Structure formats: C-alpha cells, structure tokens
Amino acid sequence: MPIPFTEIVNSLPATTPFVGPETLERQQGKIFRARIGANESAFGLSPAAAMAMREAVAESHLYADPENYDLRQALALKHGVHMDEICVDAGIDSLLGLTVRMLLEPGQNVVTSLGAYPTLNYHVAGFGANLVTVPYKDFHEDPEALINASAQHHAKLVYIANPDNPMGTWHTAETISQMIADVPEHCVLALDEAYTEFAENPIAPRIDTSNKNVIRFRTFSKAYGMAGQRIGYVIAHKDIITGYNKIRNHFGINRVAQKGALASVQDADFLPMVRASVSAARARVTEFAQGHSFTVVPSNTNFVAVDLGSTESATLMISELNKRQVFMRMPGVAPLNRCIRVGLGTDREFEVFTHAFNEIIKQKNFVRG
Ligand SMILES: Cc1ncc(COP(=O)(O)O)c(C=O)c1O
Numbered sequence: 001m002p003i004p005f006t007e008i009v010n011s012l013p014a015t016t017p018f019v020g021p022e023t024l025e026r027q028q029g030k031i032f033r034a035r036i037g038a039n040e041s042a043f044g045l046s047p048a049a050a051m052a053m054r055e056a057v058a059e060s061h062l063y064a065d066p067e068n069y070d071l072r073q074a075l076a077l078k079h080g081v082h083m084d085e086i087c088v089d090a091g092i093d094s095l096l097g098l099t100v101r102m103l104l105e106p107g108q109n110v111v112t113s114l115g116a117y118p119t120l121n122y123h124v125a126g127f128g129a130n131l132v133t134v135p136y137k138d139f140h141e142d143p144e145a146l147i148n149a150s151a152q153h154h155a156k157l158v159y160i161a162n163p164d165n166p167m168g169t170w171h172t173a174e175t176i177s178q179m180i181a182d183v184p185e186h187c188v189l190a191l192d193e194a195y196t197e198f199a200e201n202p203i204a205p206r207i208d209t210s211n212k213n214v215i216r217f218r219t220f221s222k223a224y225g226m227a228g229q230r231i232g233y234v235i236a237h238k239d240i241i242t243g244y245n246k247i248r249n250h251f252g253i254n255r256v257a258q259k260g261a262l263a264s265v266q267d268a269d270f271l272p273m274v275r276a277s278v279s280a281a282r283a284r285v286t287e288f289a290q291g292h293s294f295t296v297v298p299s300n301t302n303f304v305a306v307d308l309g310s311t312e313s314a315t316l317m318i319s320e321l322n323k324r325q326v327f328m329r330m331p332g333v334a335p336l337n338r339c340i341r342v343g344l345g346t347d348r349e350f351e352v353f354t355h356a357f358n359e360i361i362k363q364k365n366f367v368r369g
Contacts, residue, residue: 008126012126021327028322033325034325034326034327035327035343037343038327038329038343039303040343041302042343043273043278046270047270048263049259049267052262053229056255059255063255064253068088068253071233071261072086074262074265078265084238085209087233087236087245088233089244089252090252091219091221091230092192092232094252095234096123096192097119098244100120100124101123101247102243102246103156104124108156109154110132110158111134111146111155112159113160115166115332115333116141134146136167136335139305139339140164143178143179146159150183150187151187155186156187161195163199166331166339168299169298170300171203173202176204183214188214190215191216194218195223195300197222198301199300207235212239215236216235218233220257220260220261222302224261226260226264229254229260230253230257231258278344282344285306285342289304294308297339303342304344305339305340305341306339306340306342307339309368311337313369314340317340320366321340321356328353
C-alpha cells in the first residue's frame with residue numbers, strides 16, 4: 001500500500017540537506033581534529049550560562065515554561081521592546097520554518113539570494129511555496145535586487161542575512177534601513193541577524209516593532225556558543241508574534257536551553273570577550289591566507305571566506321582538508337564556490353588547519369585558480 005503522503009511530500013526528492021561532521025567522521029572512520037566548518041563558536045559558553053545549565057539538568061523531569069517568560073522578559077529589556085514582541089523557538093532554522101508556514105500558501109513566492117544560507121529554501125520547498133533567487137553582487141547579498149525581485153514577483157517573503165553566510169560580508173545599518181523602508185506592502189522581510197554580535201561595529205538597524213513588514217531573527221547558536229541547545233528568537237510586531245504563537249511547538253524549548261539563554265543575556269562581560277577572541281582569530285586567518293597570496297573576503301562573522309581562485313581548487317582543498325581531519329565547508333553555488341569558508345577556531349584548530357593547508361598547497365596536483 002502506498003504511504004498516503006501529501007502531494008508536496010510526494011513531489012520532493014529524498015535529500016539530506018546538511019551532511020554533518022558526525023556523518024563524515026562515520027564515513028571516514030576518523031574523528032576531526034579541527035571542527036571549523038559549521039560556524040559554531042570556538043569560544044565556549046558564558047560561565048554563568050554553564051552554571052545555570054548544570055543546575056537545570058537536575059530539573060529535567062519537569063517541562064519547561066511554554067511561554068519562555070523569563071527569557072522573553074530579559075530579551076525585551078535588552079532590545080528595548082515589549083515581551084509580546086518576541087517569540088522564542090528552537091533556533092532560527094525552526095523559526096524560518098514557522099515563518100513560511102505562517103505566511104505562505106502553496107505556490108506563493110519567496111525571494112532569496114542564490115547561494116545564501118539555505119535553510120529557508122528547504123522550508124519553502126516543504127510547504128510547497130516557490131523560491132525566486134537573485135545573484136550575489138561582489139560576494140555581497142544585493143538588497144536592491146532582492147527588493148526589486150520581491151516587487152516584480154509579488155513575493156510574500158524576502159530573506160537576507162546580515163552579516164551573510166557563506167561569505168561573511170555585511171551591509172551597514174543605513175543600507176538595511178533603506179531595504180526595510182523599500183519592502184513592498186504585500187511582503188515581509190526576514191532579516192536574519194544570526195551573526196550580528198560578531199560585527200566589529202554595530203550593523204543592526206534600530207529595532208522598530210511598529211513595522212509589520214520586518215521580522216528580526218536572532219540566535220544563541222553563534223556568539224553565545226549554544227548551537228547544540230537549539231534556541232533562538234524573533235523580534236517583530238506583536239500581531240506577527242500572535243501568528244507564531246498560533247502554530248509554534250509550545251514545549252519545544254528545553255529547560256537547559258531556556259536557563260542557559262537567560263544567564264547568557266544577563267552576562268554583560270561575555271560577548272565583548274567573544275568578540276575580541278573572534279577578531280584576533282580573524283586577523284590570524286587573514287594574515288595566513290594573504291601570506292599564501294590568496295584574497296580574503298572581509299568578514300564580520302566567526303568565519304572567513306578565502307578565495308582560492310577556482311571551484312576546482314576550492315573543492316580539492318576541502319576534500320584534502322577533510323582527509324587530514326579538518327572539517328570545513330565551501331559555498332555551493334558559483335561564483336561563491338571559488339572560496340573556502342574557514343571557521344575561526346581555537347589556537348589548536350588553527351595549528352591543525354594551517355599545517356594541513358600548507359601540506360596540500362605543496363602537493364603537485366594543487367593548482368591555484
Ligand atoms: C545565516 C544563518 N542563519 C541561521 C543559522 C542557524 O541558526 P540556528 O542555530 O539558530 O538555527 C545559521 C547557521 O549556520 C546561519 O548561518
């Protein structure tokens with residue numbers, strides 16, 4: 001008997017969107033010595049968060065607060081908004097899924113950049129909506145082209161990440177403010193600010209929750225070092241938050257994540273420490289790559305895209321690094337896929353990476369560009 005899948009599920013190919021480092025380790029029978037491919041933080045947790053989380057483990061027999069009340073209250077204070085303008089869920093990835101489900105009917109259009117962070121695309125496919133892509137411009141997402149495509153295709157949702165993954169590039173707060181002002185009336189801007197805390201200078205425009213055309217996405221996975229806990233949030237007009245509350249998984253956030261996130265927000269010393277460590281690691285990777293005469297794409301994130309000149313060189317480098325127990329990824333789409341994406345890891349990971357990189361460069365079959 002055929003399984004009674006929906007038409008949408010029947011129409012989709014069986015895919016594994018993200019091949020995780022654990023999968024590669026199982027395939028290769030070896031553990032990675034440097035895990036610098038998934039934009040995880042190498043600089044750990046806030047000590048206060050670690051303590052709060054250890055305490056929360058002992059309460060694991062209890063469900064967590066489905067309203068995420070304390071955390072939303074702390075986040076509201078941090079961002080100068082009302083707690084009814086915040087929805088907490090299992091990371092930006094999950095919130096992107098809720099957003100598509102909340103805003104789109106099958107067949108309606110969503111605009112994103114070709115080669116941008118892809119999770120939204122899987123949700124768009126999974127809910128039967130339609131994806132329209134615009135190219136990057138000089139390794140940057142192109143706000144003007146995204147807005148023009150949204151108007152032209154009568155899109156209900158347009159996505160941009162600032163700073164961007166996979167390139168690490170960014171736009172100023174002024175440019176993004178202009179983009180927000182230009183969003184067509186029928187459309188909502190999903191502004192993914194997963195990496196905003198890493199920016200050397202603030203690049204997030206002022207938060208204005210009176211605007212129903214923009215949703216701001218934030219996460220504890222990156223600078224706060226809690227990727228494994230799966231917790232993030234959106235800031236938006238309270239009517240949009242009501243929409244999320246109609247469909248979200250109300251017990252989806254576990255107690256450990258909730259308590260850790262709350263302690264992280266309240267630890268004022270932690271983010272400056274992370275930012276300083278990331279800046280130093282960024283300078284070190286930049287110097288190393290430039291020492292090999294490769295172009296480094298300016299980054300405001302915890303990774304750096306290094307232009308190896310051709311897709312062939314980048315692909316070979318990634319595969320050889322993986323063989324040498326360095327987990328790294330590269331952008332999937334031309335022309336971004338001339339680059340490798342180097343995560344800003346620990347001192348030890350940098351040593352392992354540079355040793356492997358130097359060895360690969362010396363190989364006879366490595367051709368530059
Ligand atoms: C741009 C961007 N948004 C969102 C995410 C995922 O965030 P979360 O862990 O909160 O789901 C990532 C992770 O790499 C990312 O690069």
